[in-house]
Amino acid sequence: MSRFTLSPPSLGRRQLLKLGLGASAASLLPLSSVFANTLSTKARIVILGGGAAGMSMANRLARRLSGATITVVEPRELHHYQPGWTLVASGVWEAERTLQPNAKFRPAGIEWVQGQAAGIDAGQRRITLADSSTLDYDVLVVATGLQLNYQLIDGMSPDLIGSNGIGSVYASLDAARRTRDAIDAWLAEGGGKGIFTSPQTAIKCAGAPIKMTFTTLSRIKAEGVRDHFNLDYFTGGGGMFSQPWINDFLKQRFDRENITRHHSQYLSAIDAGAKQAQFTSKDGSTEVRDYDFIHVVPPMSAPDFVKDSDLIAQSGAFQGEWLDTDIHTLQHNRYPEVFGIGDVIGAPINKTAASVKAQAPVVEANILAYLQEKPLPARHNGYTSCPLITDIGKAMLVEFGYDNNMEFLPSFSFIDPKEESWSAWVLKDYLLQPAYYAMLEGRV
């Protein structure tokens, strides 16, 4: 490892322009609060993934490191604001509102490899890309996101979304659009059986299956035909939500809204032609249900090439499925030069963009410390946030963390996480997306 020195920052023209927007505001601040010191290093840093976590880390590290080679591996040119997909599928947002070019957020001075990672040799510190080229690293940031395993539901394929009464907001922006169309078509039928599912694995945005249930219910009620629709919710887990108070609230709300809850039963097969879904219980017994509309949430895991590497958890709750990281320092448990961030890590909760917002400064500080061979100073408290939509037009801003038994961690003291409010809805509808983009730029 080379010698490292701390020095004042050097900023690119683009970064200066962005900050220059707020020249008057910035002038109110002491310079040290705006610009942290940079670290001079020759380290080769590879960031796998250019989504919320990868882009955020690229911006943060580009700002804090000088002389480093920072390479981001990401095949996509467009950035999707995925937290907006439930609003697209609910008919509230136009799909285009969730799209931005990656180039808008990409920092200057980094290398962007537009390709797909295919393998990680943790022992050799080497990444293999789909075109068989390789990248060597001194520090690796695994920010790949996760993999949707629709194939684990017998008979299910993302191609089916939008037809035969099948919706699934997770697969893609186009799938969110097709889910909206499927719900529209179902509502136009004037009645029927609707099934909403949540799988047996950890999932990203764990509130999304619940949000889709509530927004669809909201649309049914708005039509004044609630009695014509039967709604069932199947979850592979024992509860509805990780946060205990919200879990109880949701159970009561579902019961009050006459949505039948089925716990510890996951969607195991689907017959699209017959519009039948098979659910499997923990004891292995199965039950087949007819439906007119079904919202499918697939099982999820780390991407296959991460699962096939030595970076995957070897034991415990995340064994074989998720990245083996310390849930507080976000450093890999066996390879200290590897850090994980975002959906891919093995953590009790945390597969949200809001978690990335909290994780990114921790990973940044700990990478800088690692490069200087210092103890890791930053700890992640498991913060996550779910703007839980309970009706089209109101929501609860549920913020909590995995330390201290999932206690609430509200960002705004004046917004009660236990209350449904218009304010929380307005935050979801108008302010969280700008906050997300500021996070990508490493500003939040």
Next chain:
Amino acid sequence: MTFSLAGIFSVLSNAIQPFLVLILTILAVLVAVQFTARIRSYRTKAHQYMPAMIVALLVGASSVWWLPLLTHSQLAFVTTAIDWLALIAAALGVALLVWLVLHPLSYLIRGPR
């Protein structure tokens, strides 16, 4: 979760961006009417025109109903204290804005009163 001042500024600048044209248009109308009236000797306190005040109050009051609709919501969902505080503040802002345009406009159309 904490936000730095630079972070808050970054969020707000991103939030305003989709509405920039609308905001600039409203500001342009406001500045144009105020400026034109003032170079023709309009003074806020000296000019009396009650209908401008009444219309501004009506628009402000009605905004309590239509502002939630603009946000894909409805008045029935405005329930918490912070909801009402935000809505009333926004309605007052709407009323003030309408008055700041209509009052000098009435001076320009009807002359000094």
